[in-house]
Amino acid sequence: MIDVKDLVVSYGTATALEHVTLTVRRGEMVALLGPNGAGKSTLANTLAGLLKPSSGTVHADGRVALIPEGRQLFPDLTVADNLALGGWRSGQRDPALVYDLLPRLAELAGRRAGVLSGGEQQMVAFGRAMMSRPDVLVVDELSLGLAPTVTADLAAHLAALNAEQGLTVLLIEQNARLAFELCRRAYVLESGRLVTEGECAVLADDPRVASAYLGGAIT
Amino acid sequence: MSAFLTYLLNGLAVGCAIALIASGLVAIHRVTGVVNFAQGTFAVVAGLCTSSLLGLGFPHGLSELAAVLAAAVAGLLTGLAAIGRRGTTPLSALIVTLGAGVLAYAVEIVLWGDQPRSAPGLAGSVTVAGARIQTQHLLVIGVTAATFVLLALFFGRTYLGKALTACASNPYAARVVGIDVRKMGLLAFALGGLLGGIAGVLVTPLRPISFDTDVTLIVNGFAAAVFGALTRPVITLIGALLLGVAETMAAGYGYGSHQLEVALGLMLVVMIVQASRRSAISLEST
Numbered sequence: 001m002i003d004v005k006d007l008v009v010s011y012g013t014a015t016a017l018e019h020v021t022l023t024v025r026r027g028e029m030v031a032l033l034g035p036n037g038a039g040k041s042t043l044a045n046t047l048a049g050l051l052k053p054s055s056g057t058v059h060a061d062g063r064v065a066l067i068p069e070g071r072q073l074f075p076d077l078t079v080a081d082n083l084a085l086g087g088w089r090s091g092q093r094d095p096a097l098v099y100d101l102l103p104r105l106a107e108l109a110g111r112r113a114g115v116l117s118g119g120e121q122q123m124v125a126f127g128r129a130m131m132s133r134p135d136v137l138v139v140d141e142l143s144l145g146l147a148p149t150v151t152a153d154l155a156a157h158l159a160a161l162n163a164e165q166g167l168t169v170l171l172i173e174q175n176a177r178l179a180f181e182l183c184r185r186a187y188v189l190e191s192g193r194l195v196t197e198g199e200c201a202v203l204a205d206d207p208r209v210a211s212a213y214l215g216g217a218i219t
Numbered sequence: 220m221s222a223f224l225t226y227l228l229n230g231l232a233v234g235c236a237i238a239l240i241a242s243g244l245v246a247i248h249r250v251t252g253v254v255n256f257a258q259g260t261f262a263v264v265a266g267l268c269t270s271s272l273l274g275l276g277f278p279h280g281l282s283e284l285a286a287v288l289a290a291a292v293a294g295l296l297t298g299l300a301a302i303g304r305r306g307t308t309p310l311s312a313l314i315v316t317l318g319a320g321v322l323a324y325a326v327e328i329v330l331w332g333d334q335p336r337s338a339p340g341l342a343g344s345v346t347v348a349g350a351r352i353q354t355q356h357l358l359v360i361g362v363t364a365a366t367f368v369l370l371a372l373f374f375g376r377t378y379l380g381k382a383l384t385a386c387a388s389n390p391y392a393a394r395v396v397g398i399d400v401r402k403m404g405l406l407a408f409a410l411g412g413l414l415g416g417i418a419g420v421l422v423t424p425l426r427p428i429s430f431d432t433d434v435t436l437i438v439n440g441f442a443a444a445v446f447g448a449l450t451r452p453v454i455t456l457i458g459a460l461l462l463g464v465a466e467t468m469a470a471g472y473g474y475g476s477h478q479l480e481v482a483l484g485l486m487l488v489v490m491i492v493q494a495s496r497r498s499a500i501s502l503e504s505t
Contacts, residue, residue, distance in 0.1 A: 050394055072392040074385045081381050089397040093378060128396065 001026045002047065002136055002170055007056035009042050016042040018192045019056070024136075026061065029162045029169040031179035031200065033213055034189035040172045041069050043189070044140040047170070061168075062135025063089065069140040071125040075114025079105060079124050082113050086131030098127040102157065119150035126154060130161075136168045137161075143175045151175075155182055176213035180204055188213075224350035226471040227464060232356035232425075234463020235363035239418035240440030241447070241455045242370065243294075243411035248449045249387035250407035252309040257297045257320040258440055259433025261415025265290040266428035267327060269420050270336040282338075287416035293323075294412015298405045305401065320433060327430040335432075340424025359421045366417060367456060383407060387450075435479055439466075442486030445493055458489070 002024040009017040017039045024030045034040050045051045046058055048066035065086075074082050083095035083105065099106040105127050108116065113124055122142070129137060139158070143151040159182055161167045173179040179186060180200040187197040188209060196209065203209045240258055247255045265286040272282035297319045301312040340355040374380040386393045386403045393400050418436070419428065439462060446458030462485060469481045 048395060066395050068392070068395050072389060072395060074388040074392060076388045077381060077384060084378065085382060085385050085393075085396050085398070088382065132396070 001028075001061050001168060003057075003059040004043075004047075005057045005059075007043075007046065007058060008054045009039075009046055009051055010054045015054075016192055017046070020189070020192075020194055022187055022194065022197075024168055024170050026168055027162070027166040028185070029159075029171060029183050031176075031183040031186035032170060032172045032189060033174070033176050033179060033186055033209075035174070035212070037191075038189045039192040040189055041140055042192075044068070044138050044170075044172055047136075047138050060136045063132055064136045064138065065129035065132045065134035067122075067125045067129045067137070067139045067142070069144065071118075071121040073113040073121055073124055073128070075112065077113060078109065079111055079113055079116070080109040082124055083127050083131050086128030088132070090132045092131055092133060095127070095131065097133075098130050101130060101161075102127050119146050119154075122146060122150070122154060126157065134167070136170070138170045138172070140172045141174065142171065143173065143178050151178060158182065174213075176209070221349040221351075222471070224348060225352060226467050228347065228350060228352045228360075229356055229471075230464030230467030231460055232359040232463070233467055234460035235359050236418045236422045237436075237439045237443050237463050238456045238459035239363055239366065239414050239421075240436050241443035241459050242367070242452055243414035243418075244440055244444040245447060245449060245452055245455050246383075246414065247298075247404075247407045247411040248444070250383055251298075251302055251312070251404040253301055253312040253316065253404075254309075254449065255297065255301070255316045255408070255411060256313065256437060257293075257316040257323065257433075258411060258415050259435070259437035260297075260320045260323045261290040261293050261412045262419030262422065262436050263327065263428055263430060263433045264293045264323070265416035265419030266338070266423035266432070267331045267336060267430075269423055270338040270428075271331070273338050283420045286420050287413060290416025290419060291409045291413040294415065295405060295409040297412070298408025301408070302401060302404045323433075324430050331430070333430060335427035335429040336423075337427040338423045340421075353425075355421075355424050359425075362417065362421060366414070367452075370452070379406075438479065438483060438486060439463075442483075442489060445486065446489045448493060 004020055004022040007017055007020045008015065020043065032040055042051065044066055046053060047060060048064055074085065080095050083098060084093045087093050095109065102123055104123060108120060113121065116124065142154055155178060158169065162169050171179055171183060183200055186200050186203055188195050196203065196206065204214065240262060243261065244255060244258050247253060268286035268289045269282050272285055297316060300319050301315040341358050342354065344351050344353045345357065374384055382398050383403055383406065385398060386400050390400050422428065443455050443459035443462055447455030465485065466478045466481050470478050
């Protein structure tokens with residue numbers, strides 16, 4: 001599970017997150033929506049232990065893995081090496097672990113990560129995160145810059161991991177349609193504060209959410 | 220013709236020593252972004268240590284090995300001073316390495332005095348295709364070649380080597396997967412010390428070393444490293460060999476006292492060309 005209580009994160013004098021409280025139960029997949037600059041990536045980096053809270057607490061059960069915004073691969077290294085380094089924390093260095101899950105990666109194993117397409121890179125980032133055998137997965141912008149079919153493929157893998165292996169997922173998205181399809185619950189973050197939360201079905205009918213994130217109500 | 224071949228082989232040996240210094244600079248810069256101005260100091264420390272250990276009666280092999288390890292420790296200490304504190308910028312770290320180099324002068328003078336010291340190397344010479352070459356020169360070439368092969372295997376084949384490359388490639392992503400980038404930086408500094416130490420141990424029998432020899436070494440090494448844009452080991456190796464040959468030719472054909480000026484001149488040319496190339500690239504990308 002993820003348990004964030006009254007979290008404040010600042011960069012110098014600028015405050016990126018103000019008193020954010022959020023829970024994702026074990027085995028649950030929850031969405032976090034918000035526009036650019038809302039503090040979504042700050043929350044992702046704090047959950048991954050890369051940023052320290054100024055105040056408040058962040059707690060996650062077990063190992064947390066992050067699929068960072070913009071994939072953030074090692075472009076000079078091969079896909080296999082990128083995956084192997086994903087196992088730095090777990091000591092799991094054999095990429096075969098994720099080839100079963102994402103067979104396409106086995107075909108790409110010898111290619112340099114920097115030359116792959118955006119969708120392939122996101123798949124490597126996905127596989128690299130899974131190499132650490134996480135209990136909690138934080139996904140920062142799964143769909144950004146990807147074709148809808150590629151996104152759908154990755155989303156299906158994510159949903160399967162959540163449903164079959166009980167992986168706890170926080171899905172950070174600008175694409176609310178995708179988030180609402182995958183998750184039952186969502187939080188909305190704006191300017192560092194949570195502005196609303198609830199069941200996706202209810203949020204989709206909320207006129208403010210619909211106009212900001214869905215371009216009008218879902219029909 | 221045989222004189223030319225002699226200069227060429229001698230030049231290659233000089234170039235090898237430069238390559239070892241330069242590859243240390245590149246290893247540290249790739250992982251930490253820091254230009255380590257104390258790189259020549261590591262060679263001096265190793266050279267002076269060998270001289271003392273051999274003087275105390277320790278056997279060859281053991282003396283050189285201990286001296287190289289001492290240089291690796293010097294590298295680690297320099298790294299701790301330069302990047303030990305979290306959030307130190309590469310520019311501040313560069314100035315710390317400059318300071319560490321000056322501090323090393325004081326320590327070296329206290330321990331070894333200010334007179335040049337030498338150490339016996341491999342005696343004798345061999346004739347290759349009519350050209351006479353000192354055996355020590357061949358040793359320098361052989362050890363450097365072996366070192367570069369080992370470096371290539373370390374970075375290309377081992378998990379730790381790949382983690383170092385990962386830090387150079389994308390430090391943020393390295394942190395995402397849990398690699399401690401600061402520790403890897405310290406490892407790079409120790410590796411830089413090791414490489415500088417190997418250079419020092421190899422060079423000391425050829426030209427006596429004193430506390431301030433690091434200036435000549437760092438100027439040459441820096442020229443080669445800049446040739447490889449401070450990031451590319453193979454280009455750096457080629458640059459170092461060209462520089463060594465150019466300097467030895469200049470000395471051999473009558474400009475013996477101007478070796479350092481040749482290196483400085485070449486370094487300036489390379490830096491100006493590299494700088495204009497880099498700004499052209501950044502202009503294109505905007």
